[in-house]
Amino acid sequence: KSWNKLSELIPNSQSAHFHSYKRYFLDYSCKEAIKILNNKRKIHLLTPNKFRPPYFFMDKNFQNSESHPVWWENSLKNNGIIVKPNKGWASRGIIKLFKEGEKFILNESLTSTNRTINLVKGELPTLNQIKDIWDKHFRTKEDLILMPIIDNNKIFPFSSSTVVNRIITEKKDNQTKIAISWTEVPISQNKTVIFDAKGRCLPLS
Numbered sequence: 001k002s003w004n005k006l007s008e009l010i011p012n013s014q015s016a017h018f019h020s021y022k023r024y025f026l027d028y029s030c031k032e033a034i035k036i037l038n039n040k041r042k043i044h045l046l047t048p049n050k051f052r053p054p055y056f057f058m059d060k061n062f063q064n065s066e067s068h069p070v071w072w073e074n075s076l077k078n079n080g081i082i083v084k085p086n087k088g089w090a091s092r093g094i095i096k097l098f099k100e101g102e103k104f105i106l107n108e109s110l111t112s113t114n115r116t117i118n119l120v121k122g123e124l125p126t127l128n129q130i131k132d133i134w135d136k137h138f139r140t141k142e143d144l145i146l147m148p149i150i151d152n153n154k155i156f157p158f159s160s161s162t163v164v165n166r167i168i169t170e171k172k173d174n175q176t177k178i179a180i181s182w183t184e185v186p187i188s189q190n191k192t193v194i195f196d197a198k199g200r201c202l203p204l205s
Contacts, residue, residue, distance in 0.1 A: 040086050040145050054148055057086065060141040062131055075148035076104075076124050083134050086143035093138055096149060097130065106133065159186040 023030055036042045041057050056069045075081050080098025088094065094109040097117070104117040104125060117125065117133065125133070127146075135141050152163050163185050170179040185193045195201040 038087050040084070040088070041143075044145075053150060056127075056146040058127065058131055058144045058146065060143050062127070062144075064127060068127055069146075071148050072127075073124060079149040079151060081130075082147050082149050083130060084145055086145050093134075093142070095134060095137065097125070097133075098149065106137070108137070156185055157187045159188070161186040161192075 036046070041055075044052055044055055054069065054071045056072075072081075076097070077099060080096055083095050083097065085093040091109045096107040096109065098105055098107070105114050106117055107114050130146065131144065134144060150162075152159065156163060163183065166182050166184065167178055168180045169176050180196075182194055182196050185195075187193055191204060193201060193204070
């Protein structure tokens with residue numbers, strides 16, 4: 001690509017600063033909305049129950065070896081679970097834990113690397129163990145969100161990535177409505193189909 005084309009791209013690490021500058025002159029700075037969007041737990045709490053996926057919140061000082069969510073055992077024995085920071089972006093700090101035979105495998109989303117988790121044979125990992133695994137893997141302590149891994153709809157091609165729905169709203173005369181919405185469907189490791197609610201699709205490059 002030419003420099004003219006490359007110069008139009010915004011590095012992911014700089015995107016927050018870029019958008020902050022663009023919003024500087026707006027009457028509404030979006031700060032409250034950004035606080036909510038940066039907090040996955042708040043988003044889940046705002047989501048109606050019928051649309052809300054199962055999840056479990058752990059603060060950075062979590063200690064509880066006795067209880068676990070009702071979906072915990074079934075999820076670990078089947079598709080697995082996903083663990084991510086409550087405040088995260090661009091796949092940072094996301095790991096997947098799933099069972100392969102008698103072993104539990106940890107997969108880091110950002111690097112796609114796998115490693116085996118050492119547990120007593122036949123036992124499921126506890127919430128404390130999951131927290132400890134995440135803390136040691138990333139060498140930090142943060143509030144975490146745990147969720148079952150949910151498969152894409154079978155009508156879509158197999159992919160390690162998930163289908164994503166993007167929605168942009170606008171507010172006018174105290175009425176909030178959807179301004180633009182689209183769906184991103186991964187069809188291979190490097191290709192994604194993007195289409196709107198009416199089925200209009202962007203051409204593949």
